Amino acid sequence: xxxxxxxxxxxxxxxxxFSCAAVEVKNEPILGxxxxxxxxxxxEKALQKLKGKTEEIPCVIGNEEVWTKDIRYQLxxxxxxxxxxxxxxxxKELINKAIEASVAARREWDLKPVADRAQIFFKAADIIxxxxxxxxxxxxxxxxxxxxxxxxxxxxxxxxxFFRFNAKHAIELEQQQPLxxxxxxxxxxxxxxxxxxxxxxxxxxxxxxxxxxxxxxxxGNVVLWxxxxxxxxxxYTVYKILRESGLPPNIIQFVPADGPVFGDTITSSExxxxxxxxxxxxxxxxxxxxxxxxxxxYRNFPRVAGECGGKNFHFVHKSADVGSVVTGTxxxxxxxxxxxxxxxxxxxxxxxxxPQIKQQLLDVHKQIKVGDSFSRIKGxxxxxxxxxxxxxxxxxxxxxKKGYFVxxxxxxxxDPQEKIMNEEIFGPVLTVYVYPENDYKKVxxxxxxxxxxxxxxxxFSQDKKGLEKRCWKLLSxxxxxxxR
Numbered sequence: 275x276x277x278x279x280x281x282x283x284x285x286x287x288x289x290x291x292f293s294c295a296a297v298e299v300k301n302e303p304i305l306g307x308x309x310x311x312x313x314x315x316x317x318e319k320a321l322q323k324l325k326g327k328t329e330e331i332p333c334v335i336g337n338e339e340v341w342t343k344d345i346r347y348q349l350x351x352x353x354x355x356x357x358x359x360x361x362x363x364x365x366k367e368l369i370n371k372a373i374e375a376s377v378a379a380r381r382e383w384d385l386k387p388v389a390d391r392a393q394i395f396f397k398a399a400d401i402i403x404x405x406x407x408x409x410x411x412x413x414x415x416x417x418x419x420x421x422x423x424x425x426x427x428x429x430x431x432x433x434x435x436f437f438r439f440n441a442k443h444a445i446e447l448e449q450q451q452p453l454x455x456x457x458x459x460x461x462x463x464x465x466x467x468x469x470x471x472x473x474x475x476x477x478x479x480x481x482x483x484x485x486x487x488x489x490x491x492x493x494g495n496v497v498l499w500x501x502x503x504x505x506x507x508x509x510y511t512v513y514k515i516l517r518e519s520g521l522p523p524n525i526i527q528f529v530p531a532d533g534p535v536f537g538d539t540i541t542s543s544e545x546x547x548x549x550x551x552x553x554x555x556x557x558x559x560x561x562x563x564x565x566x567x568x569x570x571x572y573r574n575f576p577r578v579a580g581e582c583g584g585k586n587f588h589f590v591h592k593s594a595d596v597g598s599v600v601t602g603t604x605x606x607x608x609x610x611x612x613x614x615x616x617x618x619x620x621x622x623x624x625x626x627x628x629p630q631i632k633q634q635l636l637d638v639h640k641q642i643k644v645g646d647s648f649s650r651i652k653g654x655x656x657x658x659x660x661x662x663x664x665x666x667x668x669x670x671x672x673x674x675k676k677g678y679f680v681x682x683x684x685x686x687x688x689d690p691q692e693k694i695m696n697e698e699i700f701g702p703v704l705t706v707y708v709y710p711e712n713d714y715k716k717v718x719x720x721x722x723x724x725x726x727x728x729x730x731x732x733x734f735s736q737d738k739k740g741l742e743k744r745c746w747k748l749l750s751x752x753x754x755x756x757x758r
Contacts, residue, residue, distance in 0.1 A: 297446075316408040330361075331361040335527055344362055346503060346530075347359065351419035352678070352679075366535060369531060372529050376497070378524070379523075380468075383495075388445055392444055392445050392492060396438060396441050398515050398519040402437075410430065411429055413507040414428065418477060429480035433512070436488065444493055448464055468573060469574060470497065470547055471496070471498070472497075473551075474500050474533075474550070477502035480508040480512065483508075483512065484509075484512045487526050489550075495548070500536050501513075513526065541561065546565070548577040584698065587620050588620075588621045589714075589734070590622060590624060590734045590735075591714055591733070593737040595734070599623075604635065606732070607703075608642060613700055613701065617700075620707070622721065623706055624714065625709065625711055627711070628708045632667070654694065654701070663692050665686045666683060667685065680702055685706065686705075690709075695707065697725075
């Protein structure tokens with residue numbers, strides 16, 4: 275056998291050796307799309323090409339494009355009259371067919387050298403970075419209601435980085451080998467899971483869909499990718515780019531489906547090896563319970579990984595810089611209509627700073643153009659109008675006549691435990707609790723005990739001595755407790 279940094283691989287043609295030098299990868303630059311720039315011109319052409327067009331998107335099982343009778347449409351969130359894509363739901367039988375095809379292809383894919391698998395994703399990243407950038411951005415903007423800035427960060431830079439860095443890390447992982455001892459040589463072989471991985475993607479980030487399906491595939495797994503109904507067009511484009519880059523058929527199956535039907539089918543298959551999920555807590559709990567209930571039927575113990583949102587906070591200390599607080603909060607709470615797991619939706623402000631912060635928030639709020647985001651958020655706005663503990667100080671209106679429009683809203687609460695401070699909204703709604711400035715220690719513990727979510731948060735302070743230690747201690751406890 276070979277020593278560390280080389281591995282013996284078995285293929286259908288026999289054995290061969292493989293080693294790989296370090297791969298240099300850099301973060302993808304974020305383009306500016308300034309007037310007269312090449313990228314702006316290309317994007318404008320791509321947007322114009324999509325105007326009024328409906329893309330037809332089938333289920334893809336291996337090399338076969340399959341249409342079922344259950345036809346659905348992806349509508350533009352800012353213009354309901356525009357059917358962005360026409361697609362179909364896979365029924366139980368078709369999902370099972372995809373599972374069988376995936377499992378049949380798993381062994382050969384798993385035995386392929388990791389560098390060969392990685393090259394597919396390097397190529398896909400290059401294609402998205404170059405000739406397909408404008409198309410992926412345009413479909414994300416029209417289908418998911420993103421601005422060019424948000425789309426560029428997500429569907430271009432982040433997705434490209436996912437593919438490049440994950441491929442790089444996969445190669446480096448293969449090079450990590452155990453130490454040899456006297457008279458023996460130790461070699462570790464990294465293998466994919468026995469069975470298939472189900473990738474369940476959200477609507478709000480094109481990059482997350484590509485990552486949930488792509489990363490397991492880099493590591494030798496076969497995947498059933500269930501894209502979000504409201505991100506169908508951009509997701510299908512990413513899938514086609516992977517195929518164009520050399521991804522063999524049956525490695526990633528593109529399977530739009532009704533959520534419960536997909537969940538019931540994958541969790542009842544003996545070949546389920548993993549679930550890679552981003553979405554709501556109730557949906558993830560349902561999948562996890564189904565896996566637990568069906569544990570005896572599986573050939574292996576399925577790996578279940580999920581990211582389920584956040585109720586992210588901004589804590590403002592009396593020493594904070596007001597301008598930084600206002601700028602950071604407006605961007606965090608209202609960019610992309612607050613439709614991010616990392617969006618700030620609860621804020622704790624000392625009473626001594628609240629008059630300044632409130633006025634500056636309202637001044638900036640007047641300059642915000644209403645974006646697109648609806649019925650669930652509308653319910654929260656109605657709740658804010660009727661709760662005795664809540665007062666809307668800016669925004670609060672919504673309209674769904676043409677698109678899903680929700681006005682960025684700022685609410686003041688007198689009850690820090692009000693449910694609007696606890697539950698994820700996923701919309702442009704920020705709720706502020708004003709506390710006596712000397713009670714900041716109590717508020718730090720309040721942040722920890724208010725919501726079960728842990729994802730992101732921010733502390734605004736210029737007191738680098740006593741407060742810093744207390745905050746980091748609290749945040750480490752908050753994170754550990756929330757991910758138990």
